[in-house]
Amino acid sequence: MSVSIKDVAREAGVSVATVSRVLGNGPVSEALRKRVEDAVRRTGYRPNLSARRLRSQHSQTIGLIVSDIRNPFFTAVSRAVEDAAYHAGMRVILCNTDENPEREAMYLRLMQEERVTGLIFAPTRETLGKLERFGLDFPVVLIDRGEPAGLHDAVILDNRQAAAMLVDHLVERGYRRIGGLFGNTSTTGAERQEGYRAAMAARGLEPAARFVAPRAEAAEAELLAWMAAGERPDAVVVSNSLLLMGVVKAVRRLGLSIPGDLGLAGFDNEPWTELVGPGLTVIEQPVQEIGDAAMALLFERLDNPERPVRKVVLTGTCVVRGSTRGLRQPSPA
Amino acid sequence: MSVSIKDVAREAGVSVATVSRVLGNGPVSEALRKRVEDAVRRTGYRPNLSARRLRSQHSQTIGLIVSDIRNPFFTAVSRAVEDAAYHAGMRVILCNTDENPEREAMYLRLMQEERVTGLIFAPTRETLGKLERFGLDFPVVLIDRGEPAGLHDAVILDNRQAAAMLVDHLVERGYRRIGGLFGNTSTTGAERQEGYRAAMAARGLEPAARFVAPRAEAAEAELLAWMAAGERPDAVVVSNSLLLMGVVKAVRRLGLSIPGDLGLAGFDNEPWTELVGPGLTVIEQPVQEIGDAAMALLFERLDNPERPVRKVVLTGTCVVRGSTRGLRQPSPA
DNA sequence: CTGAAAGCGCTTACAG
DNA sequence: CTGAAAGCGCTTACAG
Numbered sequence: 235m236s237v238s239i240k241d242v243a244r245e246a247g248v249s250v251a252t253v254s255r256v257l258g259n260g261p262v263s264e265a266l267r268k269r270v271e272d273a274v275r276r277t278g279y280r281p282n283l284s285a286r287r288l289r290s291q292h293s294q295t296i297g298l299i300v301s302d303i304r305n306p307f308f309t310a311v312s313r314a315v316e317d318a319a320y321h322a323g324m325r326v327i328l329c330n331t332d333e334n335p336e337r338e339a340m341y342l343r344l345m346q347e348e349r350v351t352g353l354i355f356a357p358t359r360e361t362l363g364k365l366e367r368f369g370l371d372f373p374v375v376l377i378d379r380g381e382p383a384g385l386h387d388a389v390i391l392d393n394r395q396a397a398a399m400l401v402d403h404l405v406e407r408g409y410r411r412i413g414g415l416f417g418n419t420s421t422t423g424a425e426r427q428e429g430y431r432a433a434m435a436a437r438g439l440e441p442a443a444r445f446v447a448p449r450a451e452a453a454e455a456e457l458l459a460w461m462a463a464g465e466r467p468d469a470v471v472v473s474n475s476l477l478l479m480g481v482v483k484a485v486r487r488l489g490l491s492i493p494g495d496l497g498l499a500g501f502d503n504e505p506w507t508e509l510v511g512p513g514l515t516v517i518e519q520p521v522q523e524i525g526d527a528a529m530a531l532l533f534e535r536l537d538n539p540e541r542p543v544r545k546v547v548l549t550g551t552c553v554v555r556g557s558t559r560g561l562r563q564p565s566p567a
Numbered sequence: 568m569s570v571s572i573k574d575v576a577r578e579a580g581v582s583v584a585t586v587s588r589v590l591g592n593g594p595v596s597e598a599l600r601k602r603v604e605d606a607v608r609r610t611g612y613r614p615n616l617s618a619r620r621l622r623s624q625h626s627q628t629i630g631l632i633v634s635d636i637r638n639p640f641f642t643a644v645s646r647a648v649e650d651a652a653y654h655a656g657m658r659v660i661l662c663n664t665d666e667n668p669e670r671e672a673m674y675l676r677l678m679q680e681e682r683v684t685g686l687i688f689a690p691t692r693e694t695l696g697k698l699e700r701f702g703l704d705f706p707v708v709l710i711d712r713g714e715p716a717g718l719h720d721a722v723i724l725d726n727r728q729a730a731a732m733l734v735d736h737l738v739e740r741g742y743r744r745i746g747g748l749f750g751n752t753s754t755t756g757a758e759r760q761e762g763y764r765a766a767m768a769a770r771g772l773e774p775a776a777r778f779v780a781p782r783a784e785a786a787e788a789e790l791l792a793w794m795a796a797g798e799r800p801d802a803v804v805v806s807n808s809l810l811l812m813g814v815v816k817a818v819r820r821l822g823l824s825i826p827g828d829l830g831l832a833g834f835d836n837e838p839w840t841e842l843v844g845p846g847l848t849v850i851e852q853p854v855q856e857i858g859d860a861a862m863a864l865l866f867e868r869l870d871n872p873e874r875p876v877r878k879v880v881l882t883g884t885c886v887v888r889g890s891t892r893g894l895r896q897p898s899p900a
Numbered sequence: 901c902t903g904a905a906a907g908c909g910c911t912t913a914c915a916g
Numbered sequence: 917c918t919g920a921a922a923g924c925g926c927t928t929a930c931a932g
Contacts (some may be wrong), residue, residue: 236679236682236704236910238908238910239909239910240909240910248919249918249919249920250909250911250919251911251912251918251919251920251921252919253917254910254911254912254917255911255917255918258911260911260912260917261917262917262918263917263918266917266918278702280676280679280680281582281680281907281910282680282682282909282910283680283681283682283910284617284618284620284621284626284681284682284908284909284910285616285617285621285908285909285910285911285924286909286910286911287617287910287924287927288615288617288618288621288908288909288910288911288924288926289909289910289912289923289924290910290911290912290924291910291911291924303636303642304642306637306641309636309637313663316663325660325677327658327660328661330646330649343613344658346569346613347613347614347615347616348616348617349569349615349616349617369611371569373796404683405714455911479838479839479842482842483841483842486842505783505812505839506812506839506842506843508816509812509815509816509819509839509842509844510839510842510843511842539930546905547923559889571924571925571926572925572926573925573926581902581903582902582904582925583903583925583927584902584903584927584928585902585903587926587927587928588901588902588927591927593901593927593928594901594902595901595902596901596902599901599902614925614926615924615926616926617924617925618908618924618925618926618927619925619926619927620904620908620926621909621910621924621925621926621927622907622908622925622926622928623908623917623925623926623927623928624908624927728909729919852908873914884904
């Protein structure tokens with residue numbers, strides 16, 4: 235079919251070993267190197283990566299398994315990972331699980347069949363709990379969700395502190411009945427709920443946390459139900475941007491004004507959060523650093539498989555916008 | 568290192584050929600099949616895909632090269648492609664070019680080295696013009712940008728008609744000085760500009776088209792400059808969602824109201840377009856169908872390399888929202 | 901149905 | 917610096 239290293243060798247009048255050395259920067263005389271390079275050009279030769287990987291036993295491949303690349307947090311992280319990978323001459327296999335444990339299992343098997351060099355993985359709680367059973371024989375770095383185990387290197391945000399920041403900010407702006415809406419599949423949602431709860435307790439306020447599936451429609455429905463019930467919150471903390479979008483939709487349908495009728499603060503500084511209503515107050519994660527740190531941990535682990543497990547905890551930034559400006563002043567009676 | 572087919576054969580007391588047949592659904596007696604399956608379980612064997620691909624000469628791999636997976640149009644298309652691919656037992660290699668011809672060239676070479684079964688590609692105009700020089704020996708289906716050549720199968724939107732729809736809609740809503748802002752690297756931008764221009768001419772209106780790099784910041788800067796100049800448009804047609812975002816930012820900075828001071832209509836029905844201001848009027852592309860059609864063209868081409876080149880042209884839908892509701896009525900003098 | 905053997909396209913000690 | 921040869925882990929005619 236396509237031209238192989240043998241064809242190039244014949245064309246250049248050298249052995250295949252010499253061709254291989256030219257391609258791999260081995261020691262070759264200038265004269266032969268020139269002849270081989272010409273032959274490569276004439277034949278349009280392209281090395282067969284499957285053969286190279288098989289023979290060299292190096293896949294030069296990093297696996298990256300996330301819940302959904304459409305989540306801008308993962309989009310940004312994946313770009314950082316890819317950049318670092320290509321810098322190191324490696325490729326990246328990207329997989330979306332939609333938080334589905336069956337898909338996670340399928341992709342973990344794929345990673346083994348591809349003989350990946352290492353894996354960067356944002357698992358569901360369920361899969362995280364039984365990760366050891368997969369018998370992975372390559373290093374794994376967890377991102378976004380590292381709790382509670384200490385079996386793998388991990389890069390995570392201080393989710394409790396970040397959620398608490400949002401609560402503290404809302405309290406300072408005069409909100410008191412602050413509800414919390416969290417995703418129910420990841421450890422991230424659980425940790426943010428803990429930070430929310432702790433901050434509320436520290437202020438002597440009554441927490442009101444709800445959990446939903448990580449989809450905008452679920453958040454929208456939940457908020458509609460919530461506002462229809464008796465105990466309306468005057469502000470809501472939301473644990474990710476998908477849910478945040480659903481909340482904004484619900485607020486629109488109800489004809490409520492932000493921040494006058496409802497304060498709103500959430501996670502992830504996506505481009506659109508600046509453009510919606512008065513702008514949404516959000517926690518910005520250091521996505522570039524998260525991707526960089528994950529790759530750094532992976533390479534260090536490859537260098538030294540025996541080094542103790544390490545967890546890198548990064549801190550988010552609170553980007554304050556109009557959505558938390560304060561409640562509408564009640565008109566004098 | 569890891570367990571190979573030989574280890575499984577030894578463990579099961581059969582030949583490697585039999586193990587291979589069990590894995591590949593070849594003809595094997597029930598008794599041996601059972602022994603092999605047990606041995607696979609005990610050893611935790613996972614086939615080596617590099618070896619399988621090399622020997623079988625089937626990579627079972629589809630290449631997908633797009634400008635930026637963060638562009639929700641490509642995100643949606645890629646999900647459709649991946650679903651179809653996994654249905655056919657194939658994997659997908661996804662590459663982002665950022666509309667950079669050098670990256671496109673690099674990835675085209677990679678596709679050859681991976682010996683992909685076929686490629687789905689959204690090229691820049693520059694690369695499209697010299698695609699033949701790469702000597703690709705696998706079928707290519709172009710998406711999003713197929714003009715002008717007829718050398719490859721392609722799935723495209725009727726961009727001229729879609730842009731004309733937006734112009735017609737704006738005219739019906741009373742806008743007259745309708746500007747157009749287009750991306751300058753893809754054929755898509757060029758075609759939408761043609762549709763815009765034709766529709767304006769048909770209405771006897773003066774077109775005012777501007778081209779910018781496909782980034783939000785470029786669109787923002789361009790619109791700021793535009794509104795500062797003498798001839799202000801009363802509405803703008805924008806050729807993609809990245810630019811649309813930049814335009815919204817500029818409008819906010821200028822303190823203009825949509826649709827009262829400026830009508831706004833663009834491309835791609837992303838979730839956030841519903842949430843910004845009064846909602847943005849956009850063209851929705853049939854993304855699922857585009858992905859499906861591309862995969863169908865690819866498989867048909869693999870079945871029959873000799874069939875004539877085919878181009879599938881799909882039509883967009885105009886989703887009308889508040890951003891084109893009409894100009895503010897001038898207050899009576 | 902089953903096994904022995906060849907070979908996919910490379911890389912890499914091993915000699916020279 | 918260079919080449920002949922072995923072998924990575926599979927699949928697939930070829931016999932039986």
